[in-house]
Amino acid sequence: MNEPTLPARPAATPLPSRRAVLQAGSLVLLLGTQQIARGATILAVRVWPAPEYSRVTIESDGALVAKQFFVTTPPRLAVDIEGIDLSPELRELVAKVKPDDPNIAGIRVGQNAPGVVRLVVDLKQAAMPQVFTLPPVAAYQHRLVFDLYPAAPVDPLEALIAERLRDAPAKPAPAPNPPLTAAAAANAAAARAPAAPEHDPLGDLIAQRSQRPGPPEPPPMVATAPPPPEPARPGNRATSTQTDRIIIVALDPGHGGEDPGAIGPAGTREKDVVLRVAHLLRDRINATTVGGNPMRAFLTRDGDFFVPLGTRVEKARRVQADLFISIHADAFTTPAARGASVFALSQGGASSTAARWLANKENQADLVGGLNVQSKDRHVQRALLDMSTTAQINDSLKLGSVLLGEIGNVGKLHKPRVEQAGFAVLKAPDIPSVLVETAFISNPEEEKRLRSSAYQEQLADALMRGITRYFAKNPPLARSRSV
Numbered sequence: 001m002n003e004p005t006l007p008a009r010p011a012a013t014p015l016p017s018r019r020a021v022l023q024a025g026s027l028v029l030l031l032g033t034q035q036i037a038r039g040a041t042i043l044a045v046r047v048w049p050a051p052e053y054s055r056v057t058i059e060s061d062g063a064l065v066a067k068q069f070f071v072t073t074p075p076r077l078a079v080d081i082e083g084i085d086l087s088p089e090l091r092e093l094v095a096k097v098k099p100d101d102p103n104i105a106g107i108r109v110g111q112n113a114p115g116v117v118r119l120v121v122d123l124k125q126a127a128m129p130q131v132f133t134l135p136p137v138a139a140y141q142h143r144l145v146f147d148l149y150p151a152a153p154v155d156p157l158e159a160l161i162a163e164r165l166r167d168a169p170a171k172p173a174p175a176p177n178p179p180l181t182a183a184a185a186a187n188a189a190a191a192r193a194p195a196a197p198e199h200d201p202l203g204d205l206i207a208q209r210s211q212r213p214g215p216p217e218p219p220p221m222v223a224t225a226p227p228p229p230e231p232a233r234p235g236n237r238a239t240s241t242q243t244d245r246i247i248i249v250a251l252d253p254g255h256g257g258e259d260p261g262a263i264g265p266a267g268t269r270e271k272d273v274v275l276r277v278a279h280l281l282r283d284r285i286n287a288t289t290v291g292g293n294p295m296r297a298f299l300t301r302d303g304d305f306f307v308p309l310g311t312r313v314e315k316a317r318r319v320q321a322d323l324f325i326s327i328h329a330d331a332f333t334t335p336a337a338r339g340a341s342v343f344a345l346s347q348g349g350a351s352s353t354a355a356r357w358l359a360n361k362e363n364q365a366d367l368v369g370g371l372n373v374q375s376k377d378r379h380v381q382r383a384l385l386d387m388s389t390t391a392q393i394n395d396s397l398k399l400g401s402v403l404l405g406e407i408g409n410v411g412k413l414h415k416p417r418v419e420q421a422g423f424a425v426l427k428a429p430d431i432p433s434v435l436v437e438t439a440f441i442s443n444p445e446e447e448k449r450l451r452s453s454a455y456q457e458q459l460a461d462a463l464m465r466g467i468t469r470y471f472a473k474n475p476p477l478a479r480s481r482s483v
Contacts, residue, residue, distance in 0.1 A: 039083030039115075040064055043141060045093045048257045049101035050305035052154050056093070056107070056121065056146040057258060057370070060084075064144045068131045075123040077146060079131060086111045093119070103127060103148045126151035132372045140258070145370055156315045160298050164246070167286070247295045247476050249285050249467060250321035252425060253278040254328040254362070257306030259369035262331030264447035271304065273450045274327040277438065280460035281327075288464065290471045306369035309424045317428055322476045323399060323467065324433035326425050329450055330358065330414075331442040338446050339414030341437040342404040344396035345427060346420035359421035362435070393420075395432035398474060403436060403466035410458040411439065411449070436463070 040062030048055040058064065058081075068079040086109065093107045105122040112118035121129075127148050134143040253275040255261035261270025282297035289295060298319050300312040307315075316324045330341065343355060350356035400418035407413065414437070426433040438459055439446040449455040 040142070042084065042087050042089040045089055045096065046258070047093070047096040047098075047101070047104070047107075048305045049098055049104065050301075050303050051102045051159075052305070052307075053147050053149040054101055054103040055148070055257065055305065055370075056104075058090070058093075058144040059140060060142050060144070063133065063142045066131060066133075066144055068129070068146075070127075070129055072126065075126050077121040077123070077127070077129045077131075077148065079119045079121075079146065080112060081117045081119065081144070083115055084117055085115065086117050090117060090119075103150060121146060121148065123148060130372050132374060134370050138368045140368070143258075143370065145372070147372065156298065156318045157320075160248070160296065160319050164296060245293045247290050247293055247471070248298055248319055248321045248323075249295060250298045250300060250316035250319065250324045250431070251278045251281060251285075252300040252312050252316070252324065252326035254326060255365060255369070256301050256304055257369060259306055259365050261365075262329060262441045264331075264441040264450075265335065265444050266447055266451075268441060268447050268451055270329040270331070270441055273329050273441070273456070274438070275301070275304070277456050277459050277463075278327055280456055281325075281463050284460055284464040285467070288468065290468070291475065293476070308366050308369070308371050309363070312425055313428045316431055316433075321428075321431050323470070324426070324428055324431045325399075325403075325463070325467075326423075326433070326435040328362070328435060328437050329439055329441040330437040332440060333442075335443050337414070337440045338443045339412040340404075340407045340439055341414045341419060342400040342407070343419050343421060343423060343426070343435040343437070344400050345393055345433065346422055347390070347393065350421035351419045352415075355419040355421040358437070359423045363422075363424045389429050392429055392432060395474065396426070396434055399432045399466075399470045400434040402469045403434060403463060406462040406466040406469070407436070407438075407459070410455075410462045414440070 040060040042058060042060050044057075044059045046055075046057040046059075048057070064084070065082045066079050067082070068077060070077050090109050093109055097104050097107055101124075103124055105124045108120040108122070110118055128151055130145075130147040130149070132145055132147075134140070134145060136142060253271070255271040256275070257271075259271065261274070263269055278299055282299060285295045285297040298316070298321060300315050301307045312326075313324075330337070343358070346355075350359060397418050397420075404413065404416075404418060408416075418434075423435050426435055439450055441447050441450055
């Protein structure tokens with residue numbers, strides 16, 4: 001008897017064979033139920049604390065789906081991650097929060113529901129959190145990122161002023177003076193009254209931070225003469241009544257945080273080396289004067305955290321920097337490449353194929369470091385891209401030439417002249433800006449030198465000499481601001 005004909009079904013799928021069923025069953029036994037149920041495996045968790053913001057990163061082998069909500073009192077961020085179960089890697093987040101984290105008080109993690117893990121980030125202050133995902137790039141797979149910005153953001157200018165006031169020597173108390181009559185005191189005060197100073201926003205900010213409320217004074221019985229004017233003294237002084245013109249050099253240690261930069265054969269990370277060189281150079285700048293005016297270094301990052309390229313430029317402009325020096329350690333596909341290089345911006349094409357290649361590589365730092373492309377700040381940063389002027393580039397070439405000459409006295413040069421390319425971090429339109437590749441960290445010999453404290457000191461000395469030589473021939477522009 002023939003089998004009855006079954007109704008036709010559109011796009012019918014043939015039944016699996018017995019061999020296929022057995023193979024699938026074997027796969028179930030090999031994987032286990034936990035691996036089949038989960039949506040992604042957590043590979044690593046990281047916490048990057050910094051005064052500007054703290055970052056939490058969860059890296060996984062697949063994209064994570066998360067829902068977040070923020071509670072203001074007390075401030076905390078809750079994030080539900082779907083499709084996963086609580087794992088030892090996620091539990092590690094609890095111990096990764098440091099007591100001195102400026103923003104995160106602690107992290108709690110638990111299984112909120114089947115297939116849903118809840119993370120609660122308790123905060124030390126009001127915050128403006130950003131939660132976003134990053135696709136795989138470089139050595140990283142999928143990343144879920146929480147950026148926790150203080151509601152009152154850190155102002156680079158105010159931070160620089162606070163550092164300046166902290167380091168300024170205390171002003172000695174004036175000696176007492178013999179009493180005068182009220183009329184004589186009034187005449188003396190009128191004769192010494194200074195002209196109204198030009199409005200100086202930076203000076204006003206210093207005055208606000210310097211003023212301290214004191215107890216009310218009783219009305220004097222006898223008027224006393226004001227103290228005699230003190231003679232001018234060299235040195236760094238910053239008070240609410242007297243300020244001095246300060247020469248600001250913005251130092252930009254490349255990479256940081258999620259972005260390690262280049263990594264040498266022995267595991268030396270570019271972000272660590274350049275930060276140490278920047279700290280050494282900062283000490284030298286802060287101890288130097290130019291034409292009697294004190295110098296002060298400002299670091300775009302003073303720790304191990306990610307700073308977008310555009311933000312680095314914005315910070316330098318915010319503090320009205322006179323120079324911008326970005327510090328890096330180069331790498332190439334072969335270990336034979338060696339020598340230091342200095343680069344300036346190019347409005348046109350790059351000066352060489354190598355310069356173009358390096359600029360393209362450095363401009364990818366935002367992808368590796370983890371820029372939130374949905375942030376409105378990204379559009380502000382883009383506005384800087386076409387603002388650089390010919391005058392800025394010419395001054396940058398002058399700065400680069402003296403730096404290159406000094407670096408050549410302590411190490412080998414890769415190229416004997418300043419190269420040019422479209423580096424995004426050099427696009428401040430009003431600040432002479434250069435990028436210094438201190439050496440090839442991919443070269444084993446040069447990596448060893450970069451790890452040496454003695455060579456780091458030599459590099460800092462060479463850069464300091466170059467800065468001093470530049471200002472000797474190109475005095476800082478007169479500005480109304482003084483710190």
